[in-house]
Amino acid sequence: MSSATELVEISFEGRYTLPEVEILSDTAEEIRRKQERVRALCAERNAILLAHHYQRPEVQEVADAVADSLRLSQTAAKTDADVIVFAGVHFMAETAAIICPDKRVLLPDLRAGCSLAASVTPEELREWKARLPGAVVVSYINTSAAVKAESDYCCTSANAAKVVGAIPADRTVLFLPDQFLASVVARQTRRSNIVAYPGYCHVHKTIQPDQVAGLLSDHPDIELLLHPECGCVSSCMAKAMDGTLPQDRTFFLSTEGMLRHIGESPATEFAVGTELGILHQLGKKYSQKRFYPVNEKAVCAFMKTITLDRVIRSLETLEPQVRVPEEIARKAKRAIDRMLELA
Ligand code: 13P
Ligand code: SF4
Numbered sequence: 337m338s339s340a341t342e343l344v345e346i347s348f349e350g351r352y353t354l355p356e357v358e359i360l361s362d363t364a365e366e367i368r369r370k371q372e373r374v375r376a377l378c379a380e381r382n383a384i385l386l387a388h389h390y391q392r393p394e395v396q397e398v399a400d401a402v403a404d405s406l407r408l409s410q411t412a413a414k415t416d417a418d419v420i421v422f423a424g425v426h427f428m429a430e431t432a433a434i435i436c437p438d439k440r441v442l443l444p445d446l447r448a449g450c451s452l453a454a455s456v457t458p459e460e461l462r463e464w465k466a467r468l469p470g471a472v473v474v475s476y477i478n479t480s481a482a483v484k485a486e487s488d489y490c491c492t493s494a495n496a497a498k499v500v501g502a503i504p505a506d507r508t509v510l511f512l513p514d515q516f517l518a519s520v521v522a523r524q525t526r527r528s529n530i531v532a533y534p535g536y537c538h539v540h541k542t543i544q545p546d547q548v549a550g551l552l553s554d555h556p557d558i559e560l561l562l563h564p565e566c567g568c569v570s571s572c573m574a575k576a577m578d579g580t581l582p583q584d585r586t587f588f589l590s591t592e593g594m595l596r597h598i599g600e601s602p603a604t605e606f607a608v609g610t611e612l613g614i615l616h617q618l619g620k621k622y623s624q625k626r627f628y629p630v631n632e633k634a635v636c637a638f639m640k641t642i643t644l645d646r647v648i649r650s651l652e653t654l655e656p657q658v659r660v661p662e663e664i665a666r667k668a669k670r671a672i673d674r675m676l677e678l679a
Pocket of ligand 1: 493537540
């Protein structure tokens with residue numbers, strides 16, 4: 337067992353199958369016709385299409401909302417649609433199904449999993465809890481419903497420090513599954529009693545300190561926006577503290593936090609340390625600013641399984657539906673509701 341500041345090397349790669357990223361060759365006209373079909377079907381089915389920032393641009397463009405995990409959950413909680421189509425990954429659709437038990441939640445491709453969520457099972461969490469009795473369990477939203485059901489609190493990258501900060505300072509916190517986010521939260525909350533699970537996202541883990549340093553040397557005035565799941569965060573936090581990186585220009589932000597920050601910042605150049613799908617919204621909202629991905633290969637193959645064709649098929653057939661067994665949903669909802677109350 338390790339504290340949140342000591343990083344642990346364990347591979348979870350055998351636990352998931354990465355889908356192949358399909359290169360689509362639709363013309364602009366075909367994309368437009370498919371998007372029209374999606375909108376017509378959403379109206380017919382009284383459906384809402386929710387898309388994460390890592391989705392394909394043409395899917396983001398046709399969605400009712402494009403946001404991070406937190407805002408997508410909040411949007412699901414408020415909708416009066418009968419059907420929620422989740423253009424995202426499985427844990428996001430499960431969360432919507434838990435929050436909205438009377439709605440039909442669709443995930444257009446069930447291969448849309450998450451390597452981070454796959455890194456912890458409910459059995460492993462139970463073992464952890466047995467070894468640390470009395471600890472408060474905070475699970476990142478990137479976990480299965482069954483893991484959330486074993487947790488006291490849920491959090492996203494946008495509110496992890498707030499959630500952990502609300503726990504009495506003398507209580508040990510079991511934080512899972514992302515070890516990099518855990519180290520950021522430990523630093524932000526100044527707690528030394530956070531025990532981190534050794535999980536990671538296979539995409540963000542590849543975002544490394546030398547890539548950040550390379551961008552900074554090419555663009556000395558750039559602001560560094562790093563998702564807290566990145567493999568570079570511990571090193572970058574330490575370098576920001578000792579002045580090797582500019583402390584006033586280094587930020588650890590959720591995808592939504594990045595969008596908000598850029599809108600408020602006078603800077604014109606930004607290094608973006610996260611999955612490349614976000615560049616679509618950034619370019620659209622801030623066309624006068626320039627964005628440089630920290631790692632140009634940071635692509636989540638799970639997110640890219642959702643295509644317009646699959647969204648259309650899903651709306652036509654109302655399948656594949658994501659359901660969560662009642663008992664698990666009831667327990668997981670406590671952890672999610674605690675987060676939504678604090679958010
Ligand atoms: P956000 O909470 O920032 O949307 O991130 C979700 C995610 O899956 C990051 O990899
Ligand atoms: Fe999961 Fe990583 Fe993909 Fe986010 S980018 S959905 S954490 S695999």
